[in-house]
Amino acid sequence: MSLLIHNTGMLVQTREDNAAFTAGREMAVLPVIEKGWLLIEDDIIAGYGPADTLPGLSSAITRLDAGGGYLFPAFCDSHTHLVYAGSREKEYTDKIRGLSYEEIAKRGGGILNSAKLLHGTTEEELFRQSMERVREIISFGTGAVEIKSGYGLTTEDELKMLRVIKRIKEESPLTVRSTFLGAHAVPAAYRDNRSGYVDLVVNEMIPAVAAEKLADYIDVFCDRGFFTAEETSRILEAGARFGMKPKIHANELDYSGGIQTGVRHGALSVDHLEFTGDEEIAVLLGSGTMPTLLPGAAFFLGMTDPPARKMIEAGLPLAMASDYNPGSSPSGNMKLVVSMGCIRLRLLPEEAINAVTINGAYAMGLAETHGTITVGKKANLFITRNMPSYEYFPYAYGSNLVDTVILNGEVVSQALGNFVPHPPAGGSGRQ
Numbered sequence: 456m457s458l459l460i461h462n463t464g465m466l467v468q469t470r471e472d473n474a475a476f477t478a479g480r481e482m483a484v485l486p487v488i489e490k491g492w493l494l495i496e497d498d499i500i501a502g503y504g505p506a507d508t509l510p511g512l513s514s515a516i517t518r519l520d521a522g523g524g525y526l527f528p529a530f531c532d533s534h535t536h537l538v539y540a541g542s543r544e545k546e547y548t549d550k551i552r553g554l555s556y557e558e559i560a561k562r563g564g565g566i567l568n569s570a571k572l573l574h575g576t577t578e579e580e581l582f583r584q585s586m587e588r589v590r591e592i593i594s595f596g597t598g599a600v601e602i603k604s605g606y607g608l609t610t611e612d613e614l615k616m617l618r619v620i621k622r623i624k625e626e627s628p629l630t631v632r633s634t635f636l637g638a639h640a641v642p643a644a645y646r647d648n649r650s651g652y653v654d655l656v657v658n659e660m661i662p663a664v665a666a667e668k669l670a671d672y673i674d675v676f677c678d679r680g681f682f683t684a685e686e687t688s689r690i691l692e693a694g695a696r697f698g699m700k701p702k703i704h705a706n707e708l709d710y711s712g713g714i715q716t717g718v719r720h721g722a723l724s725v726d727h728l729e730f731t732g733d734e735e736i737a738v739l740l741g742s743g744t745m746p747t748l749l750p751g752a753a754f755f756l757g758m759t760d761p762p763a764r765k766m767i768e769a770g771l772p773l774a775m776a777s778d779y780n781p782g783s784s785p786s787g788n789m790k791l792v793v794s795m796g797c798i799r800l801r802l803l804p805e806e807a808i809n810a811v812t813i814n815g816a817y818a819m820g821l822a823e824t825h826g827t828i829t830v831g832k833k834a835n836l837f838i839t840r841n842m843p844s845y846e847y848f849p850y851a852y853g854s855n856l857v858d859t860v861i862l863n864g865e866v867v868s869q870a871l872g873n874f875v876p877h878p879p880a881g882g883s884g885r886q
């Protein structure tokens with residue numbers, strides 16, 4: 456099956472340089488081709504170029520008129536918790552009334568509340584609820600997503616979550632990476648026996664998850680009030696014995712030592728990083744670990760933003776992800792993440808777009824196949840509505856500019872199509 460996308464306003468993030476990620480000053484460089492075409496063969500990008508290089512193609516080939524919209528590589532959302540049961544809007548109201556995230560957690564709310572809800576939900580129902588979120592993020596332009604467990608907190612319920620993630624991997628058009636996050640919080644039953652819970656994660660959960668091959672990666676919430684750097688090390692060492700590479704939560708609530716611990720264990724990414732100082736930046740430089748920022752969480756919780764500019768100026772790469780979860784970021788809208796990166800973290804539009812495409816792909820182990828418009832990569836793309844420039848994409852922060860989403864070479868979601876209201880009708884929209 457071949458598909459030709461033509462009449463684009465611009466192809467964004469076109470690269471043939473085999474770069475695995477962009478860092479420092481290079482993050483401000485976003486390669487584009489004005490008014491281009493792109494050819495897909497089966498599920499792979501087979502060619503692209505400016506309009507005047509369009510090769511003669513058989514008239515039988517399927518054509519998609521982009522109507523002047525911009526063609527982007529689909530977002531790579533490298534950090535989510537989108538498999539969860541129910542919602543936590545009551546805690547949202549508590550937060551508005553003045554309670555902090557940690558105070559809510561101490562009262563048995565937060566992650567433990569989600570664990571209780573998940574325990575009472577069947578695997579089938581959990582899959583159904585999660586697929587609603589999957590369909591929504593696809594319509595928002597996400598093409599690859601990492602999904603964590605961590606609302607089970609018992610061996611049985613962690614396996615239930617991971618089996619749901621596996622089913623999403625098999626049944627949805629998204630590229631999915633799964634992460635075991637048994638050490639997301641200490642469950643109530645172990646409140647006075649923290650080390651007992653770490654033992655359970657190490658001796659029972661990790662081997663059980665590995666036996667069913669349910670996790671690509673392993674995560675720990677290494678932060679004040681959750682797991683210490685020492686506990687994190689123990690868990691990551693156990694994961695490594697089963698080939699699970701770390702991608703960890705670090706330094707969201709304090710200077711937790713999480714960044715250093717992650718880098719020491721060869722983490723693919725360390726995520727959150729609101730508390731990042733000179734020492735943490737020095738450790739990250741040249742490490743191969745992708746610093747990943749989650750601006751939706753600091754925005755939603757009204758907390759400190761990470762020093763993104765300082766990190767880029769020091770020469771670091773940055774990825775951004777949605778952190779889609781019921782407690783600190785109930786949204787998987789990556790376009791909004793791009794806007795928040797620009798507005799709150801002062802990233803340039805080019806830096807923000809690199810952070811959610813090429814660098815996001817690296818942060819989930821997909822650098823070779825996703826995150827850029829490159830010949831031979833997976834045809835996971837989206838076409839925007841008409842825009843005057845790519846800067847307009849984060850600028851129009853409340854508009855859904857993502858129109859047509861193509862995953863594995865097939866159109867999987869389409870909103871309005873580009874239409875021209877004046878003069879009315881005739882030749883507008885997609886063909």
Ligand code: NIG
Nearest residue numbers: 566676752778780781782783
């Ligand atoms: O990434 N920080 C830890 N975990 C999630 C929040 C989980 C929750 O509150 O349900 C996060 O923000």
Ligand code: FE
Nearest residue numbers: 534536704778
């Ligand atoms: Fe998270």
